[in-house]
Amino acid sequence: MEERTRAEVIAQALRKAIIEQALEPGAKLPEDVVGDTFGVSRTVARRALELLAAEELVEFRPRRGAAVSRPTLAEGRDLFAVRIDLERVVVRRLTGRLEEDQLATLARMVEHEHHAHHHGRPEYIRLAAEFHVVLGEMTGSLVLSRLLAQLVWRSALVLRLYGRPRWDSCNLQEHLDLIEALRASDAAAAEALMTTHLESVLLRGLDGGKAGGAEEPGDILRRYARADS
Missing domain, CATH: 1.10.10.10 (Winged helix-like DNA-binding domain superfamily/Winged helix DNA-binding domain)
Known part of the structure; x- marks a missing residue:
């Protein structure tokens, strides 16, 4: 094998x-x-x-x-706070350093997200998460990418337990906007977009259980x- x-x-x-x-x-x-x-x-x-x-x-x-x-709700909130901090580091490291083929890879991932979301397919949740995992991998840091992947995967458990019914409607446009900020080498915009995106999907998406x-x-x-x- x-x-x-x-x-x-x-x-x-x-x-x-x-x-x-x-x-x-x-x-x-x-x-x-x-x-x-x-x-x-x-x-x-x-x-x-x-x-x-x-x-x-x-x-x-x-x-x-x-x-x-x-995981408990308290663990979930702590996990998301740490994840947001870590993903700010990711975009700072990536700004101005991505090649066109890497940006194209990210754009294709969003296309796949859109297709799965449009057709109501369950893999949409995984594809949206993988977008963030791949960003971590693109930093070239094995430590950073491993830590982020673990946080991203565990996020799905927390959101399944405590997320609002439509937490999974991760805004695809926000992923596209982030790609453009990275393409434009605008670190401040990229970090702000990532922060707003994650706070919306994660911290504001919790309501205590379902x-x-x-x-x-x-x-x-x-x-x-x-x-x-």
Whole structure:
């Protein structure tokens, strides 16, 4: 299997299910169910879950096994405040340094966001998040990109638990405006746009909780396992 191990591929599929909010915070992820669904041993399944636990997307609970993490509202607010500070650093580092091919990559990502949002597809949430992850990667800092990715992925859990019904209507125009500020080497505008964008989507998008879905985790896992195969 190319360069990635089977555990990494399974972790990627599970991460996608979590970020797209198919798997609810708190949903149980039994090793045997994960293993059977993806056609691997419990050892491989546990390794995949451990990879996600390192990203704080999954937690291992004594005598109850693995489950999708369920952060508190206070943790979520703190996470978002730190994320906003970190993304200000990202845009400061990127301003005036991006090549045309990188700017074109960002523009294509927004096009994909728009298409998914227009058609009401669940991957819109993940694509909107990946826009921010890719910005972090473009800084060239491994430490910065890893920290940001972890914060972005965990944001989806907080917003699923405590976000208002339409928090996911991330303003696509704001992403386009940010790209133009980066293209124009306008650091002040880029930082202001990023701050306003994130405060709108994150801090102002919390209202204290909402009900979860009824679909069984096993059914969700099978859907994402088919997409992975």
